[in-house]
Amino acid sequence: MSLDAAPQSSLVETLKARFGPAILAEQATGEAFPVVWIAPEASPAIHRFLKEEVPQPFTLLADLWAVDETRRSHRPAPARGVTLQSHLISLDRNADIRLKVACDETMPRAPSIAPVYLAADWYEREAFDMFGVQFDGRASHRRILMPQDWPGHPLRKDHYARATEQPPFRMTEQSFSAAEEANRIDPEALGLPLLKDGEELMVLNFGPHHPSTHGVFRIVLGLYGEEVIWAIPDIGYHHRGAEKMAERQTWHGFIPYCDRIDYLGGVTHELPYLMAVERLCGIAVPPRAQVIRVMLCEFYRIMNHLLFYGTMAQDVGQMSPVFYMFTDRERGHRVLEAITGARMHPAFFRIGGVAMDLPQGWDALVRDFLDWMPPRLDDYRRMVLNSDLFRIRTVGIGAYDTATALNWGTTGPGLRATGCGWDWRKARPYSGYDGFDFDVPTGTRGDIYDRTVVREQEIRQSLRIIRQCLDHMPGGPVKADHPLTTPPDRNAMLHDIDTLIPHFLATSFGTVVPAGEATGQVETHRGLAQYSLISDCGTSSYRTRIRTPSFAHLQMLPHILPGMTVADVVAHIASIDFVMSDVDR
């Protein structure tokens, strides 16, 4: 990351000058941004200061999460039982800051920052759900991912990780109806009106099994005729506890789980995870591996955007484009299959590189695909984007501006459609993106139509990037020569006892990653994916925090849906382009 160190330390100085003793300590990490411990009671004021008062403010709350520090042996000094962390990003200064609040183990409490950052709402609910953190100033604490009647807080270290650690599960008539009752959403209890102009609203359970919610996502809609009066999104149906699983898997063994965080993204989510691991290990990835990674990520970006484009058209009632785009996806998947051996979940990246070199003849396959796509995209433009019927369904609908987008933590195409040209690949080039020539498409109105256009343009840009990968694929190894790469180089192992021993240990027990904290940020096809890892010098991660773009994007729904019709709701949620696995993890 190309972050300038000097103004960052001056930011910490500014904070110290302003808040004095409330700034407890600055933690030394290998991160590219300052990590500051702050006093809990000053947290809202400090957040507000960073968001509203500093020059070039930190407008984006990228993430807010908790860490259970109780079993951590390499614990930083101010940490107590549970640490609450928030990650702020300033687009203007292209810089981040992470604030940490130490909480008690048995009764973790912290002041809520949801009044400052709107996006904090769901993150705080998640921190409550997973760690039992109570937020002062919140009206209610409702679980967000787990069932409402779940006992305990799953990401606490004392919570079991596997169902087999529990007695057999039994569902009685009684427990069934109790669970039903506990998970019922009562609009009245949430303070929402049941009447409009004296007429009763129709409460429509939209999902979790509905053809247009793109996965198991539920929105409870209060309808006045066809007009939405209020909306309550309900998530958690796709929750698999990926963050908990990460604490059980070896560093290397978690890679396949990354694919399943965003099941349409293929290798994309492996990259931020591995960037964080490589930062912890101090591994430099060889150029060929970097370019292969970029190429595959861009391929999956195209795959995802094609699916988005087709289903977007389908969700406004256009039947055919999705079939054409599946033809294209099939061609793309053929290339990916030849390279990685899999289509959806390749698990192809490794710590320090990729699993294997490109196969013979890969270039012809890629070139075929690159030649195939552009005329098809032109067709789709005529068929979908230039269609008047598509335009009347999408132009001016579901529009929001840049400030709103950032306030809700929106990143990716949903942010760029508002005219903000922020892209992590450009702003903080990782994996060698600075060597590529590509543009960041932006929209102007921030409506459904612009979001579609931005993604269509991104397909073309990704094709450009892949073309450059094809033309300039560097030679050399596809894996770093480092003892912690998994597994170490086999030829070296066969001739060298000093490699054989780490090889044996790494393959039997897993790699031991040095203690520390590291973050990987990647611009996925949906927006910012941020993996914040804590290693406690073990064979698996102490805490893996997975910040996914879709989670933040869905949070905006209750504020954007009212006033729309049911058909607009479908078009709008299609234009968000979320995947429920990416929301619930």
Next chain:
Amino acid sequence: MTFAALITLFAAAALVAALMVAAGVFTWAERRILGFFQERLGPNRVGPFGFLQWVADTVKLITKEDAPPPGADRFAYRLAPVLASAPILAGFGVVAFAPGLSIAALDMGLIFALGMLALTVYGIALGAWASRNRYAMLGGLRAGAQLLAYESFLGLSLMGVVLLTGSFRMGDIVTAQTELWFVFQQPLGALLFLIAGTAAAHRLPFDLQESEQDLVAGFMTEYSGMSFALFFLGEYLAILLVAALATTLFFGGWLGPWLPAPVWFGLKVGVICFGFIWLRAALPRPRYDQLIGFAWKVALPLALLNLLITGAIVVGGQP
């Protein structure tokens, strides 16, 4: 019972059977054609070119459990599919397939057919109501609103033809086109009729009441088995009826050289049906309020204008 009545009964039974088969074949044809439009194959396994797929589907639907949802009004729930398909079958009774070849050559044949087409909305609304499902409810309400909006200019759009012919009888209308098809004299009327007909047959882009993306399957959401099949049959028969009406009114009915009259009629109906399928493959669906707005604000005034001009010409042309 007289011999003539027996003949009519027999002919009616034959017509119903033929229509069932035609609707079945139409579903197969639609799926194959859509398949070709969309770079895929469509059903191609049962019989030659998958032609017997519709037979297999019918068998499946008949043998499938037909389960009314809990809380449904059972009587209304069972009645609704019948109400949605039977009137369409009745509507075919007045269609003239060839000179003298129709079950009942009513004087008010056209009005009868339109009335039968409009009756299906009762089936839809009833089914929506009886299902006790909110998606079905929304679908039923949409169907009602759409019927009002489109029925208003469906009738008006073909009044031009009636004015030119001076008769509501199907046979008369066809014979009046011996010189020139009415589509050339009444292009606007033909266009409006096809638009309204698409809406009456609930085809995309006017399939709001069963819009899959927002209402799951609209009024059909809770239906399964044979009840569903009857709704489904009603939809496809409605398309055929609209196509038959359009053929009769604007495309010269059975008229045509060389081939026998019923063959010409069938061919023309087939071409119009193909157009419906093409529309379905190509178009997105406008929003509900946009379509209703279009019906009242654009189509209805145009239909009135068309009627006014035609009337002026007819009156002006009289000695």
